[in-house]
Amino acid sequence: MRRREFITVVAGAAAWPLAARGQQQALPVIGILDNAGNKWADAFRQGLSEGNIIEGRDVSIDHRSTEKYGEVPALAAELVRRRVAVIAALGGVSAKEAKAATASIPIVFTVGGDPVELGLVASLNNPGGNMTGVTFFAARLVQKQAGVLHDLVPKATLLGILINPNNPRHPTDAADLQVAARTLGLDVHVVKAGSERDLDAGFAGLMERNARALVIAGDAFFFFQRDQIVALAAHHAIPTIYSTREYVVAGGLMSYAASLKDSHRQAGIYAARIVKGEKPGDLPVMQPSKFELVINLKTAKVLGLDIPPTLIALADEVIE
Numbered sequence: 491m492r493r494r495e496f497i498t499v500v501a502g503a504a505a506w507p508l509a510a511r512g513q514q515q516a517l518p519v520i521g522i523l524d525n526a527g528n529k530w531a532d533a534f535r536q537g538l539s540e541g542n543i544i545e546g547r548d549v550s551i552d553h554r555s556t557e558k559y560g561e562v563p564a565l566a567a568e569l570v571r572r573r574v575a576v577i578a579a580l581g582g583v584s585a586k587e588a589k590a591a592t593a594s595i596p597i598v599f600t601v602g603g604d605p606v607e608l609g610l611v612a613s614l615n616n617p618g619g620n621m622t623g624v625t626f627f628a629a630r631l632v633q634k635q636a637g638v639l640h641d642l643v644p645k646a647t648l649l650g651i652l653i654n655p656n657n658p659r660h661p662t663d664a665a666d667l668q669v670a671a672r673t674l675g676l677d678v679h680v681v682k683a684g685s686e687r688d689l690d691a692g693f694a695g696l697m698e699r700n701a702r703a704l705v706i707a708g709d710a711f712f713f714f715q716r717d718q719i720v721a722l723a724a725h726h727a728i729p730t731i732y733s734t735r736e737y738v739v740a741g742g743l744m745s746y747a748a749s750l751k752d753s754h755r756q757a758g759i760y761a762a763r764i765v766k767g768e769k770p771g772d773l774p775v776m777q778p779s780k781f782e783l784v785i786n787l788k789t790a791k792v793l794g795l796d797i798p799p800t801l802i803a804l805a806d807e808v809i810e
Contacts, residue, residue, distance in 0.1 A: 519552050520575060523566055525556060526584075526713075537760075541763060543766070552572065552574060559656055566587040569591075570595060578598050579598070581600065582659050593619070599757070603625070605775050618771045623760065624756045624757045624776045627778065632651070632666045641798065643795070647702070648700060649701065655684050663708075681696060689718060713733075720742045731744050731746060733747050743786055746781070749781065752778070753776075787809065
């Protein structure tokens with residue numbers, strides 16, 4: 491080999507690591523806009539992997555997470571300024587603020603309400619625009635939760651629901667519960683709580699009205715305050731149904747809802763398809779295919795409740 495050729499080969503070899511680093515820097519970025527407090531990012535990453543999109547190899551991830559709804563708009567704006575390839579909006583507030591921040595960057599959302607009613611997409615089957623994702627349809631689940639509570643506490647005449655006035659979906663949840671309650675011959679008392687102090691006052695108000703069963707609407711703030719909420723329910727001895735199993739693990743009575751882990755995994759699969767070139771507006775909004783009933787028998791015993799065998803048989807998980 492001639493000396494000049496040898497120098498050319500060596501120089502080229504030395505440049506390979508630099509080229510590789512340049513390619514890594516050029517990876518498309520998925521921005522996670524997360525108002526769910528980093529609960530489901532791992533499930534989202536699992537979905538990406540199932541879609542054969544690997545973090546560090548195919549994409550990089552910029553995860554912006556907050557428990558405070560008021561901070562979400564600024565985080566959305568930061569992701570837009572970074573010109574990420576896809577925004578994964580985890581939670582209803584994230585979805586709303588991502589939509590407000592951009593009409594061009596593809597967005598994959600996870601929300602608990604109807605995306606059409608929330609103004610996110612034109613229809614479930616044909617979303618159009620730059621958004622698609624997964625819905626838990628929590629509003630419909632509130633009615634099923636009321637039915638489960640009624641089967642467990644058939645003598646209750648007043649049903650409470652705890653909602654967060656800062657959550658735009660919760661008025662719909664309360665209205666849906668009113669519909670279910672009328673069918674069951676129950677009255678409903680709506681309790682609003684946007685702070686820890688509100689929670690104490692809200693439970694006290696339920697007791698004053700002699701509410702004998704309670705639905706906790708799905709909400710990030712409530713989730714982070716689940717120990718306090720579970721403790722208040724235990725202190726006031728009120729049978730309560732929750733939106734996720736984590737409440738039941740913490741000592742709550744029961745939960746019935748879509749599997750949030752599975753829903754966020756599905757969102758990751760959609761994000762992978764969009765990274766590969768599919769358009770979000772062409773991907774139908776996915777609805778939950780897996781629901782979970784979790785029951786804490788120890789809590790039921792403390793409350794003096796006998797869980798019907800039929801309900802235990804339906805449970806996906808029983809904590810003893």
